[in-house]
Amino acid sequence: MRVFVTGATGFIGTELVKELVKAGHQVRGMTRSDAGVEQLKAAGVEVHRGELTDLESLKAGATGMDAVVHLAFSHDFSKFAQNAVDEQHAIEALGSVLEPGKLLVVTSGTGLATGGPGHLRTEKDPPVDQPTIPRKPEQTARKISEKGVHVAIVRLPQVHDTHKQGLVPYVTAAAREKGVSPYIGDGSNRWAAAPLHAVAELYRLAVEKTGAGYTVYHAVQEEGVSMKEMAETIGKGLKVPVVSITPEEAPAHFGWLAGLPGWICRRRASGRGRRWGGIRLGLG
Structure with missing residues:
Protein backbone atom coordinates (compact mmCIF):
# COMPACT_ATOMS: atom_id res chain seq x y z
CA MET A 1 0.00 0.00 0.00
CA ASP A 161 10.18 3.63 25.58
CA THR A 162 13.49 3.89 27.44
CA HIS A 163 13.93 7.55 26.42
CA LYS A 164 10.45 9.05 26.64
CA GLN A 165 7.40 8.32 28.80
CA GLY A 166 4.46 10.44 27.68
CA LEU A 167 3.58 13.11 30.25
CA VAL A 168 5.49 11.44 33.07
CA PRO A 169 8.71 13.46 32.45
CA TYR A 170 6.72 16.68 32.99
CA VAL A 171 5.43 15.32 36.32
CA THR A 172 8.97 14.30 37.25
CA ALA A 173 10.35 17.72 36.35
CA ALA A 174 7.74 19.40 38.56
CA ALA A 175 8.67 17.13 41.45
CA ARG A 176 12.37 17.88 40.98
CA GLU A 177 11.71 21.64 40.85
CA LYS A 178 9.34 21.76 43.86
CA GLY A 179 11.13 19.19 46.00
CA VAL A 180 8.00 17.08 46.52
CA SER A 181 6.22 14.34 44.55
CA PRO A 182 2.44 14.69 44.96
CA TYR A 183 -0.62 12.74 43.93
CA ILE A 184 -4.16 14.12 43.91
CA GLY A 185 -6.63 12.92 46.54
CA ASP A 186 -6.09 9.26 47.33
CA GLY A 187 -4.06 8.79 44.14
CA SER A 188 -6.24 5.96 42.89
CA ASN A 189 -6.87 7.53 39.48
CA ARG A 190 -5.05 5.58 36.82
CA TRP A 191 -3.08 6.15 33.62
CA ALA A 192 -3.24 3.65 30.78
CA GLU A 222 -1.22 -1.61 30.55
CA GLU A 223 -4.74 -0.67 31.66
CA GLY A 224 -3.78 1.54 34.52
CA VAL A 225 -0.94 2.53 36.82
CA SER A 226 -2.20 4.60 39.72
CA MET A 227 -1.01 8.15 40.16
CA LYS A 228 0.02 7.31 43.71
CA GLU A 229 2.32 4.53 42.43
CA MET A 230 3.90 6.96 39.97
CA ALA A 231 4.36 9.61 42.64
CA GLU A 232 5.97 7.07 44.97
CA THR A 233 8.34 5.87 42.24
CA ILE A 234 9.31 9.43 41.32
CA GLY A 235 9.73 10.35 44.98
CA LYS A 236 11.99 7.35 45.58
CA GLY A 237 14.10 8.15 42.53
CA LEU A 238 14.47 11.84 43.39
CA LYS A 239 14.64 11.24 47.15
CA VAL A 240 11.84 13.76 47.82
CA PRO A 241 8.72 13.45 50.01
CA VAL A 242 5.53 11.94 48.57
CA VAL A 243 2.34 13.74 49.62
CA SER A 244 -1.37 13.95 48.81
CA ILE A 245 -2.70 17.29 47.53
CA THR A 246 -6.17 18.55 46.68
CA PRO A 247 -7.31 19.46 43.16
CA GLU A 248 -7.25 23.10 44.27
CA GLU A 249 -3.57 22.79 45.18
CA ALA A 250 -2.61 21.13 41.87
CA PRO A 251 -2.08 24.34 39.80
CA ALA A 252 0.56 25.61 42.22
CA HIS A 253 2.57 22.42 41.75
CA PHE A 254 1.92 21.29 38.16
CA GLY A 255 1.47 24.65 36.39
CA TRP A 256 0.11 24.23 32.83
CA LEU A 257 -0.14 20.50 33.49
CA ALA A 258 -2.46 21.00 36.45
CA GLY A 259 -5.69 19.80 34.87
CA LEU A 260 -4.19 16.69 33.29
CA PRO A 261 -3.18 14.58 36.29
CA GLY A 262 -6.75 14.66 37.56
CA TRP A 263 -8.46 14.59 34.17
CA ILE A 264 -6.44 12.06 32.20
CA CYS A 265 -5.86 9.82 35.19
CA ARG A 266 -9.59 9.40 35.76
CA ARG A 267 -9.87 8.03 32.24
CA ARG A 268 -8.55 4.54 32.72
CA ALA A 269 -8.83 2.81 29.36
Missing part, protein backbone atom coordinates in the same frame (compact mmCIF):
# COMPACT_ATOMS: atom_id res chain seq x y z
CA ARG A 2 1.01 3.63 -0.53
CA VAL A 3 0.88 5.30 2.89
CA PHE A 4 1.31 9.00 3.73
CA VAL A 5 2.40 9.72 7.30
CA THR A 6 2.25 13.15 8.92
CA GLY A 7 4.50 13.58 11.93
CA ALA A 8 6.75 11.01 10.29
CA THR A 9 9.88 12.10 12.18
CA GLY A 10 8.20 12.37 15.58
CA PHE A 11 8.30 10.00 18.54
CA ILE A 12 5.69 7.55 17.19
CA GLY A 13 6.11 8.46 13.51
CA THR A 14 9.77 7.45 13.43
CA GLU A 15 8.93 3.98 14.75
CA LEU A 16 5.86 3.65 12.51
CA VAL A 17 7.80 4.51 9.35
CA LYS A 18 10.26 1.71 10.10
CA GLU A 19 7.36 -0.66 10.81
CA LEU A 20 5.60 0.16 7.53
CA VAL A 21 8.76 -0.11 5.42
CA LYS A 22 9.62 -3.45 7.01
CA ALA A 23 6.15 -4.72 6.11
CA GLY A 24 6.70 -3.80 2.45
CA HIS A 25 4.57 -0.64 2.20
CA GLN A 26 5.55 2.38 0.10
CA VAL A 27 5.77 5.28 2.52
CA ARG A 28 5.67 9.02 1.98
CA GLY A 29 6.63 10.93 5.11
CA MET A 30 6.00 14.59 5.85
CA THR A 31 8.60 16.78 7.50
CA ARG A 32 9.26 20.50 7.77
CA SER A 33 12.99 20.42 8.53
CA ASP A 34 16.22 19.62 6.74
CA ALA A 35 17.11 17.18 9.50
CA GLY A 36 13.77 15.46 8.95
CA VAL A 37 14.50 15.17 5.24
CA GLU A 38 17.76 13.38 5.96
CA GLN A 39 16.08 11.10 8.52
CA LEU A 40 13.37 10.04 6.08
CA LYS A 41 15.84 9.50 3.24
CA ALA A 42 17.90 7.27 5.52
CA ALA A 43 14.74 5.28 6.32
CA GLY A 44 14.17 4.70 2.60
CA VAL A 45 10.90 6.60 2.25
CA GLU A 46 9.65 9.34 -0.06
CA VAL A 47 10.08 12.79 1.46
CA HIS A 48 7.28 15.35 1.44
CA ARG A 49 8.09 18.84 2.73
CA GLY A 50 5.09 20.32 4.48
CA GLU A 51 3.64 22.01 7.53
CA LEU A 52 0.70 21.04 9.73
CA THR A 53 -0.90 24.43 9.16
CA ASP A 54 -0.17 24.46 5.40
CA LEU A 55 -3.34 22.77 4.22
CA GLU A 56 -2.27 22.68 0.58
CA SER A 57 0.88 20.78 1.51
CA LEU A 58 -1.24 18.27 3.44
CA LYS A 59 -3.54 17.79 0.45
CA ALA A 60 -0.58 17.32 -1.89
CA GLY A 61 0.95 14.73 0.42
CA ALA A 62 -2.27 12.72 0.73
CA THR A 63 -3.19 12.81 -2.97
CA GLY A 64 -2.90 9.41 -4.63
CA MET A 65 -2.34 7.51 -1.38
CA ASP A 66 -4.14 4.33 -0.35
CA ALA A 67 -3.93 5.33 3.31
CA VAL A 68 -3.07 8.38 5.37
CA VAL A 69 -1.87 8.18 8.97
CA HIS A 70 -2.20 11.52 10.74
CA LEU A 71 0.18 11.74 13.70
CA ALA A 72 1.25 15.39 13.64
CA PHE A 73 0.12 17.67 16.47
CA SER A 74 1.72 20.77 17.95
CA HIS A 75 2.75 20.22 21.56
CA ASP A 76 2.98 23.90 22.40
CA PHE A 77 0.49 23.67 25.26
CA SER A 78 0.40 27.45 25.66
CA LYS A 79 -1.60 27.44 22.40
CA PHE A 80 -3.61 24.29 23.04
CA ALA A 81 -6.98 25.66 21.88
CA GLN A 82 -5.50 26.96 18.61
CA ASN A 83 -3.64 23.68 18.12
CA ALA A 84 -6.97 21.87 18.40
CA VAL A 85 -8.49 24.08 15.69
CA ASP A 86 -5.44 23.51 13.46
CA GLU A 87 -5.85 19.77 14.00
CA GLN A 88 -9.46 19.85 12.81
CA HIS A 89 -8.51 21.80 9.69
CA ALA A 90 -5.67 19.38 8.96
CA ILE A 91 -7.95 16.33 9.22
CA GLU A 92 -10.51 17.98 6.96
CA ALA A 93 -7.81 18.79 4.38
CA LEU A 94 -6.43 15.24 4.38
CA GLY A 95 -9.89 13.71 4.08
CA SER A 96 -10.90 16.05 1.25
CA VAL A 97 -8.51 14.41 -1.24
CA LEU A 98 -9.10 10.78 -0.27
CA GLU A 99 -11.42 8.83 -2.52
CA PRO A 100 -14.17 6.55 -1.15
CA GLY A 101 -12.64 3.25 -0.10
CA LYS A 102 -9.32 4.79 0.89
CA LEU A 103 -8.25 4.93 4.53
CA LEU A 104 -7.70 7.79 6.96
CA VAL A 105 -6.13 6.93 10.33
CA VAL A 106 -6.55 9.71 12.89
CA THR A 107 -4.85 9.98 16.26
CA SER A 108 -6.91 10.67 19.37
CA GLY A 109 -6.44 9.86 23.06
CA THR A 110 -7.97 7.55 25.64
CA GLY A 111 -8.44 10.68 27.74
CA LEU A 112 -10.81 12.00 25.07
CA ALA A 113 -13.29 9.16 25.58
CA THR A 114 -16.43 9.80 27.63
CA GLY A 115 -17.12 8.36 31.07
CA GLY A 116 -17.04 9.39 34.70
CA PRO A 117 -14.51 8.48 37.38
CA GLY A 118 -14.16 4.73 37.80
CA HIS A 119 -15.57 3.92 34.36
CA LEU A 120 -13.32 1.64 32.32
CA ARG A 121 -13.15 3.24 28.88
CA THR A 122 -13.61 0.98 25.87
CA GLU A 123 -13.68 1.54 22.12
CA LYS A 124 -17.48 1.74 22.29
CA ASP A 125 -17.35 4.95 24.34
CA PRO A 126 -17.99 8.05 22.19
CA PRO A 127 -15.58 10.99 22.31
CA VAL A 128 -16.07 13.66 24.92
CA ASP A 129 -17.83 16.80 23.70
CA GLN A 130 -17.31 19.64 26.17
CA PRO A 131 -16.45 23.32 25.67
CA THR A 132 -13.56 22.97 28.09
CA ILE A 133 -11.92 20.28 25.92
CA PRO A 134 -11.18 21.85 22.52
CA ARG A 135 -9.73 18.80 20.74
CA LYS A 136 -12.25 17.08 18.46
CA PRO A 137 -10.29 14.81 16.10
CA GLU A 138 -12.84 12.01 16.24
CA GLN A 139 -15.86 14.19 15.50
CA THR A 140 -14.00 15.70 12.54
CA ALA A 141 -12.95 12.31 11.18
CA ARG A 142 -16.45 10.84 11.49
CA LYS A 143 -17.77 13.46 9.06
CA ILE A 144 -15.15 12.30 6.56
CA SER A 145 -16.28 8.68 6.93
CA GLU A 146 -19.76 9.75 5.82
CA LYS A 147 -18.48 10.25 2.27
CA GLY A 148 -17.24 6.65 2.03
CA VAL A 149 -13.67 7.06 3.24
CA HIS A 150 -12.67 4.29 5.66
CA VAL A 151 -11.72 5.87 9.00
CA ALA A 152 -9.73 4.41 11.90
CA ILE A 153 -9.31 6.23 15.20
CA VAL A 154 -6.31 5.30 17.34
CA ARG A 155 -6.72 6.47 20.93
CA LEU A 156 -3.32 6.80 22.56
CA PRO A 157 -2.55 6.35 26.27
CA GLN A 158 0.85 7.30 27.75
CA VAL A 159 3.30 5.93 25.17
CA HIS A 160 6.79 5.04 26.39
CA ALA A 193 0.02 3.02 28.91
CA ALA A 194 1.67 1.11 26.07
CA PRO A 195 5.23 0.63 24.78
CA LEU A 196 6.25 2.51 21.64
CA HIS A 197 7.01 -0.55 19.52
CA ALA A 198 3.57 -2.05 20.17
CA VAL A 199 1.82 1.25 19.36
CA ALA A 200 3.66 1.44 16.03
CA GLU A 201 2.59 -2.12 15.30
CA LEU A 202 -1.02 -1.21 16.08
CA TYR A 203 -0.94 1.66 13.59
CA ARG A 204 0.53 -0.65 10.94
CA LEU A 205 -2.15 -3.26 11.57
CA ALA A 206 -4.83 -0.55 11.47
CA VAL A 207 -3.54 0.40 8.02
CA GLU A 208 -3.63 -3.19 6.83
CA LYS A 209 -6.82 -4.50 8.44
CA THR A 210 -9.32 -1.66 8.88
CA GLY A 211 -12.42 -2.18 6.77
CA ALA A 212 -15.26 0.04 5.69
CA GLY A 213 -16.88 2.50 8.04
CA TYR A 214 -15.59 4.00 11.25
CA THR A 215 -13.45 1.96 13.66
CA VAL A 216 -11.90 2.86 17.03
CA TYR A 217 -8.77 1.24 18.45
CA HIS A 218 -7.43 1.65 21.98
CA ALA A 219 -3.63 1.44 21.95
CA VAL A 220 -3.61 0.06 25.48
CA GLN A 221 -1.39 -2.67 26.88
CA SER A 270 -9.04 -0.74 28.15
CA GLY A 271 -8.35 -2.33 24.80
CA ARG A 272 -11.11 -4.76 23.91
CA GLY A 273 -11.21 -7.30 21.12
CA ARG A 274 -8.66 -9.28 19.14
CA ARG A 275 -4.97 -9.25 20.02
CA TRP A 276 -2.15 -8.88 17.50
CA GLY A 277 1.46 -8.90 18.63
CA GLY A 278 0.56 -8.57 22.30
CA ILE A 279 -1.45 -5.37 21.93
CA ARG A 280 -5.20 -5.22 22.01
CA LEU A 281 -7.14 -3.83 19.10
CA GLY A 282 -10.81 -2.97 19.36
CA LEU A 283 -12.70 -3.97 16.25
CA GLY A 284 -15.95 -2.15 16.48
Whole structure:
Protein backbone atom coordinates (compact mmCIF):
# COMPACT_ATOMS: atom_id res chain seq x y z
CA MET A 1 0.00 0.00 0.00
CA ARG A 2 1.01 3.63 -0.53
CA VAL A 3 0.88 5.30 2.89
CA PHE A 4 1.31 9.00 3.73
CA VAL A 5 2.40 9.72 7.30
CA THR A 6 2.25 13.15 8.92
CA GLY A 7 4.50 13.58 11.93
CA ALA A 8 6.75 11.01 10.29
CA THR A 9 9.88 12.10 12.18
CA GLY A 10 8.20 12.37 15.58
CA PHE A 11 8.30 10.00 18.54
CA ILE A 12 5.69 7.55 17.19
CA GLY A 13 6.11 8.46 13.51
CA THR A 14 9.77 7.45 13.43
CA GLU A 15 8.93 3.98 14.75
CA LEU A 16 5.86 3.65 12.51
CA VAL A 17 7.80 4.51 9.35
CA LYS A 18 10.26 1.71 10.10
CA GLU A 19 7.36 -0.66 10.81
CA LEU A 20 5.60 0.16 7.53
CA VAL A 21 8.76 -0.11 5.42
CA LYS A 22 9.62 -3.45 7.01
CA ALA A 23 6.15 -4.72 6.11
CA GLY A 24 6.70 -3.80 2.45
CA HIS A 25 4.57 -0.64 2.20
CA GLN A 26 5.55 2.38 0.10
CA VAL A 27 5.77 5.28 2.52
CA ARG A 28 5.67 9.02 1.98
CA GLY A 29 6.63 10.93 5.11
CA MET A 30 6.00 14.59 5.85
CA THR A 31 8.60 16.78 7.50
CA ARG A 32 9.26 20.50 7.77
CA SER A 33 12.99 20.42 8.53
CA ASP A 34 16.22 19.62 6.74
CA ALA A 35 17.11 17.18 9.50
CA GLY A 36 13.77 15.46 8.95
CA VAL A 37 14.50 15.17 5.24
CA GLU A 38 17.76 13.38 5.96
CA GLN A 39 16.08 11.10 8.52
CA LEU A 40 13.37 10.04 6.08
CA LYS A 41 15.84 9.50 3.24
CA ALA A 42 17.90 7.27 5.52
CA ALA A 43 14.74 5.28 6.32
CA GLY A 44 14.17 4.70 2.60
CA VAL A 45 10.90 6.60 2.25
CA GLU A 46 9.65 9.34 -0.06
CA VAL A 47 10.08 12.79 1.46
CA HIS A 48 7.28 15.35 1.44
CA ARG A 49 8.09 18.84 2.73
CA GLY A 50 5.09 20.32 4.48
CA GLU A 51 3.64 22.01 7.53
CA LEU A 52 0.70 21.04 9.73
CA THR A 53 -0.90 24.43 9.16
CA ASP A 54 -0.17 24.46 5.40
CA LEU A 55 -3.34 22.77 4.22
CA GLU A 56 -2.27 22.68 0.58
CA SER A 57 0.88 20.78 1.51
CA LEU A 58 -1.24 18.27 3.44
CA LYS A 59 -3.54 17.79 0.45
CA ALA A 60 -0.58 17.32 -1.89
CA GLY A 61 0.95 14.73 0.42
CA ALA A 62 -2.27 12.72 0.73
CA THR A 63 -3.19 12.81 -2.97
CA GLY A 64 -2.90 9.41 -4.63
CA MET A 65 -2.34 7.51 -1.38
CA ASP A 66 -4.14 4.33 -0.35
CA ALA A 67 -3.93 5.33 3.31
CA VAL A 68 -3.07 8.38 5.37
CA VAL A 69 -1.87 8.18 8.97
CA HIS A 70 -2.20 11.52 10.74
CA LEU A 71 0.18 11.74 13.70
CA ALA A 72 1.25 15.39 13.64
CA PHE A 73 0.12 17.67 16.47
CA SER A 74 1.72 20.77 17.95
CA HIS A 75 2.75 20.22 21.56
CA ASP A 76 2.98 23.90 22.40
CA PHE A 77 0.49 23.67 25.26
CA SER A 78 0.40 27.45 25.66
CA LYS A 79 -1.60 27.44 22.40
CA PHE A 80 -3.61 24.29 23.04
CA ALA A 81 -6.98 25.66 21.88
CA GLN A 82 -5.50 26.96 18.61
CA ASN A 83 -3.64 23.68 18.12
CA ALA A 84 -6.97 21.87 18.40
CA VAL A 85 -8.49 24.08 15.69
CA ASP A 86 -5.44 23.51 13.46
CA GLU A 87 -5.85 19.77 14.00
CA GLN A 88 -9.46 19.85 12.81
CA HIS A 89 -8.51 21.80 9.69
CA ALA A 90 -5.67 19.38 8.96
CA ILE A 91 -7.95 16.33 9.22
CA GLU A 92 -10.51 17.98 6.96
CA ALA A 93 -7.81 18.79 4.38
CA LEU A 94 -6.43 15.24 4.38
CA GLY A 95 -9.89 13.71 4.08
CA SER A 96 -10.90 16.05 1.25
CA VAL A 97 -8.51 14.41 -1.24
CA LEU A 98 -9.10 10.78 -0.27
CA GLU A 99 -11.42 8.83 -2.52
CA PRO A 100 -14.17 6.55 -1.15
CA GLY A 101 -12.64 3.25 -0.10
CA LYS A 102 -9.32 4.79 0.89
CA LEU A 103 -8.25 4.93 4.53
CA LEU A 104 -7.70 7.79 6.96
CA VAL A 105 -6.13 6.93 10.33
CA VAL A 106 -6.55 9.71 12.89
CA THR A 107 -4.85 9.98 16.26
CA SER A 108 -6.91 10.67 19.37
CA GLY A 109 -6.44 9.86 23.06
CA THR A 110 -7.97 7.55 25.64
CA GLY A 111 -8.44 10.68 27.74
CA LEU A 112 -10.81 12.00 25.07
CA ALA A 113 -13.29 9.16 25.58
CA THR A 114 -16.43 9.80 27.63
CA GLY A 115 -17.12 8.36 31.07
CA GLY A 116 -17.04 9.39 34.70
CA PRO A 117 -14.51 8.48 37.38
CA GLY A 118 -14.16 4.73 37.80
CA HIS A 119 -15.57 3.92 34.36
CA LEU A 120 -13.32 1.64 32.32
CA ARG A 121 -13.15 3.24 28.88
CA THR A 122 -13.61 0.98 25.87
CA GLU A 123 -13.68 1.54 22.12
CA LYS A 124 -17.48 1.74 22.29
CA ASP A 125 -17.35 4.95 24.34
CA PRO A 126 -17.99 8.05 22.19
CA PRO A 127 -15.58 10.99 22.31
CA VAL A 128 -16.07 13.66 24.92
CA ASP A 129 -17.83 16.80 23.70
CA GLN A 130 -17.31 19.64 26.17
CA PRO A 131 -16.45 23.32 25.67
CA THR A 132 -13.56 22.97 28.09
CA ILE A 133 -11.92 20.28 25.92
CA PRO A 134 -11.18 21.85 22.52
CA ARG A 135 -9.73 18.80 20.74
CA LYS A 136 -12.25 17.08 18.46
CA PRO A 137 -10.29 14.81 16.10
CA GLU A 138 -12.84 12.01 16.24
CA GLN A 139 -15.86 14.19 15.50
CA THR A 140 -14.00 15.70 12.54
CA ALA A 141 -12.95 12.31 11.18
CA ARG A 142 -16.45 10.84 11.49
CA LYS A 143 -17.77 13.46 9.06
CA ILE A 144 -15.15 12.30 6.56
CA SER A 145 -16.28 8.68 6.93
CA GLU A 146 -19.76 9.75 5.82
CA LYS A 147 -18.48 10.25 2.27
CA GLY A 148 -17.24 6.65 2.03
CA VAL A 149 -13.67 7.06 3.24
CA HIS A 150 -12.67 4.29 5.66
CA VAL A 151 -11.72 5.87 9.00
CA ALA A 152 -9.73 4.41 11.90
CA ILE A 153 -9.31 6.23 15.20
CA VAL A 154 -6.31 5.30 17.34
CA ARG A 155 -6.72 6.47 20.93
CA LEU A 156 -3.32 6.80 22.56
CA PRO A 157 -2.55 6.35 26.27
CA GLN A 158 0.85 7.30 27.75
CA VAL A 159 3.30 5.93 25.17
CA HIS A 160 6.79 5.04 26.39
CA ASP A 161 10.18 3.63 25.58
CA THR A 162 13.49 3.89 27.44
CA HIS A 163 13.93 7.55 26.42
CA LYS A 164 10.45 9.05 26.64
CA GLN A 165 7.40 8.32 28.80
CA GLY A 166 4.46 10.44 27.68
CA LEU A 167 3.58 13.11 30.25
CA VAL A 168 5.49 11.44 33.07
CA PRO A 169 8.71 13.46 32.45
CA TYR A 170 6.72 16.68 32.99
CA VAL A 171 5.43 15.32 36.32
CA THR A 172 8.97 14.30 37.25
CA ALA A 173 10.35 17.72 36.35
CA ALA A 174 7.74 19.40 38.56
CA ALA A 175 8.67 17.13 41.45
CA ARG A 176 12.37 17.88 40.98
CA GLU A 177 11.71 21.64 40.85
CA LYS A 178 9.34 21.76 43.86
CA GLY A 179 11.13 19.19 46.00
CA VAL A 180 8.00 17.08 46.52
CA SER A 181 6.22 14.34 44.55
CA PRO A 182 2.44 14.69 44.96
CA TYR A 183 -0.62 12.74 43.93
CA ILE A 184 -4.16 14.12 43.91
CA GLY A 185 -6.63 12.92 46.54
CA ASP A 186 -6.09 9.26 47.33
CA GLY A 187 -4.06 8.79 44.14
CA SER A 188 -6.24 5.96 42.89
CA ASN A 189 -6.87 7.53 39.48
CA ARG A 190 -5.05 5.58 36.82
CA TRP A 191 -3.08 6.15 33.62
CA ALA A 192 -3.24 3.65 30.78
CA ALA A 193 0.02 3.02 28.91
CA ALA A 194 1.67 1.11 26.07
CA PRO A 195 5.23 0.63 24.78
CA LEU A 196 6.25 2.51 21.64
CA HIS A 197 7.01 -0.55 19.52
CA ALA A 198 3.57 -2.05 20.17
CA VAL A 199 1.82 1.25 19.36
CA ALA A 200 3.66 1.44 16.03
CA GLU A 201 2.59 -2.12 15.30
CA LEU A 202 -1.02 -1.21 16.08
CA TYR A 203 -0.94 1.66 13.59
CA ARG A 204 0.53 -0.65 10.94
CA LEU A 205 -2.15 -3.26 11.57
CA ALA A 206 -4.83 -0.55 11.47
CA VAL A 207 -3.54 0.40 8.02
CA GLU A 208 -3.63 -3.19 6.83
CA LYS A 209 -6.82 -4.50 8.44
CA THR A 210 -9.32 -1.66 8.88
CA GLY A 211 -12.42 -2.18 6.77
CA ALA A 212 -15.26 0.04 5.69
CA GLY A 213 -16.88 2.50 8.04
CA TYR A 214 -15.59 4.00 11.25
CA THR A 215 -13.45 1.96 13.66
CA VAL A 216 -11.90 2.86 17.03
CA TYR A 217 -8.77 1.24 18.45
CA HIS A 218 -7.43 1.65 21.98
CA ALA A 219 -3.63 1.44 21.95
CA VAL A 220 -3.61 0.06 25.48
CA GLN A 221 -1.39 -2.67 26.88
CA GLU A 222 -1.22 -1.61 30.55
CA GLU A 223 -4.74 -0.67 31.66
CA GLY A 224 -3.78 1.54 34.52
CA VAL A 225 -0.94 2.53 36.82
CA SER A 226 -2.20 4.60 39.72
CA MET A 227 -1.01 8.15 40.16
CA LYS A 228 0.02 7.31 43.71
CA GLU A 229 2.32 4.53 42.43
CA MET A 230 3.90 6.96 39.97
CA ALA A 231 4.36 9.61 42.64
CA GLU A 232 5.97 7.07 44.97
CA THR A 233 8.34 5.87 42.24
CA ILE A 234 9.31 9.43 41.32
CA GLY A 235 9.73 10.35 44.98
CA LYS A 236 11.99 7.35 45.58
CA GLY A 237 14.10 8.15 42.53
CA LEU A 238 14.47 11.84 43.39
CA LYS A 239 14.64 11.24 47.15
CA VAL A 240 11.84 13.76 47.82
CA PRO A 241 8.72 13.45 50.01
CA VAL A 242 5.53 11.94 48.57
CA VAL A 243 2.34 13.74 49.62
CA SER A 244 -1.37 13.95 48.81
CA ILE A 245 -2.70 17.29 47.53
CA THR A 246 -6.17 18.55 46.68
CA PRO A 247 -7.31 19.46 43.16
CA GLU A 248 -7.25 23.10 44.27
CA GLU A 249 -3.57 22.79 45.18
CA ALA A 250 -2.61 21.13 41.87
CA PRO A 251 -2.08 24.34 39.80
CA ALA A 252 0.56 25.61 42.22
CA HIS A 253 2.57 22.42 41.75
CA PHE A 254 1.92 21.29 38.16
CA GLY A 255 1.47 24.65 36.39
CA TRP A 256 0.11 24.23 32.83
CA LEU A 257 -0.14 20.50 33.49
CA ALA A 258 -2.46 21.00 36.45
CA GLY A 259 -5.69 19.80 34.87
CA LEU A 260 -4.19 16.69 33.29
CA PRO A 261 -3.18 14.58 36.29
CA GLY A 262 -6.75 14.66 37.56
CA TRP A 263 -8.46 14.59 34.17
CA ILE A 264 -6.44 12.06 32.20
CA CYS A 265 -5.86 9.82 35.19
CA ARG A 266 -9.59 9.40 35.76
CA ARG A 267 -9.87 8.03 32.24
CA ARG A 268 -8.55 4.54 32.72
CA ALA A 269 -8.83 2.81 29.36
CA SER A 270 -9.04 -0.74 28.15
CA GLY A 271 -8.35 -2.33 24.80
CA ARG A 272 -11.11 -4.76 23.91
CA GLY A 273 -11.21 -7.30 21.12
CA ARG A 274 -8.66 -9.28 19.14
CA ARG A 275 -4.97 -9.25 20.02
CA TRP A 276 -2.15 -8.88 17.50
CA GLY A 277 1.46 -8.90 18.63
CA GLY A 278 0.56 -8.57 22.30
CA ILE A 279 -1.45 -5.37 21.93
CA ARG A 280 -5.20 -5.22 22.01
CA LEU A 281 -7.14 -3.83 19.10
CA GLY A 282 -10.81 -2.97 19.36
CA LEU A 283 -12.70 -3.97 16.25
CA GLY A 284 -15.95 -2.15 16.48
